[in-house]
Amino acid sequence: MNELQRFFTRETPRMAALADKIWSLAELRYAETASAQLHMDALASFGFRITRNVADIPTAFLAEWGDAGPVIAFLGEYDALSGLNQQSGALVCTPSVDSPGMAGHGCGHHLLGTSAHFAAIALQAHLQTTGAKARIRFYGCPAEEGGSGKTFMARAGVFDDVDAALTWHPGSFTGVFSQSTLANIQAKFIFHGRASHAAQSPHLGRSALDAVELMNVGVNYLREHMPSNARVHYAVTDSGGMSPNVVQARAEVLYLIRAARNHEAAELYERVQNVARGAALMTECQVDIVFDKACSNLLQNTTLNQVLYAKLLEEGALTVDTSEQRKAGDFQATLKSNDIEEVSRPLASVLRGKVPAVFDGVAPYDPAVDDILFGSTDVADVSWITPTVQAWVACYAFGTPMHSWQMVAQGQTGLAHAGMVRAARVLAATAVELVRKPELIAKAKAELLERRQGKPYVCPIPADVPLPFRR
CATH class of the missing domain: 3.30.70.360 (Alpha-Beta Plaits)
Known part of the structure; x- marks a missing residue:
């Protein structure tokens, strides 16, 4: 076991506890005060310099470590969804007795932000051990759900000097987030x-x-x-x-x-x-x-996608014990057949007619395939400014739809924690590769200019539009 593997083993319980705490808080867009503070406190304890009120947003922050080398950014989210309060582990829709009527993490952002945080401190540990140089940034990004927090941050120029941005999204399968978005x-x-x-x-x-x-x-x-x-x-x-x-x-x-x-x-x-x-x-x-x-709309970066895909393959199969497999099967049994079909269809070559309770492999990545995911994300605005890469990582029973009570109910399971750690390991490994081979960053930047057709980024939110909480 190398030093980075030992680091992940040592810090995993702390990160799982952080994710569970944020799951319990379930704060809505631009009101993620306690969740943001938890991240800031934990990152500060690892020696990261904290900048609050980024882009004049009280729940946006920047945590930075290092003074030389490429700027590697990890994008973290921690906002929840209104009306999705749910009892952890319940196999029927059961609002939590602890917080009736409140929000719930129906898109896994408690895992998303914590895993990106984990990857940032893992990269720090690698740099401290090897002496390699990079400036690590964790961007605390509020209000992805319906608030376009990163777009307002992009309008303020906070990503302008980033060399590469890495992030991921919890889901029910694992692979490169290779689609464009609307x-x-x-x-x-x-x-x-x-x-x-x-x-x-x-x-x-x-x-x-x-x-x-x-x-x-x-x-x-x-x-x-x-x-x-x-x-x-x-x-x-x-x-x-x-x-x-x-x-x-x-x-x-x-x-x-x-x-x-x-x-x-x-x-x-x-x-x-x-x-x-x-x-x-x-x-x-x-x-x-x-x-x-x-x-x-999201701009893909094939250069970074290929690096991430290689690291996903190197990470190997996701392993969870039989009790977690059984639990995932129980949740899968609550889903509609078309929920499972929606995820199964593009993975037909991998599934080969079988529907697993837990997707433990990696979806194939073909850079020639140019699909659209008919949703939207404010990560897209970062992708116009700096080369950006994302992964999907399985944290839920296969077929679990986004923004569902089933997703909220699974947010504290062993499978959710295992996927969160897997995502952190992959993001950290991708970042290490970029630090080790700066020519990859140069190639990714050249690709971004080509995809933008030489045009500068223009924020789709006009300069005179105030932040939502200031209206």
């Missing part, structure tokens, strides 16, 4: 009408709720005439009150617009705005359009 824009449409008695004088009223409904109808007709890989979602956040005998004077709808590339999202957003303006005109209402947040 760019998105989120905006509020607030309609203002005129209240009146809905029976006595309806002709004097102008219904803001009618305007919201007409906007939604208009956008639904728009769907036939937008790119097939685009997505538009909405939620009515204010329907104008609880009294049907009052013509609603105010109503609000929140829209999330996605498309394959930044400029396509911007173009579709303009069309959605025009629909809103038309709805306002039809109802003689006024509409305020409030830009909320946005993120870019």
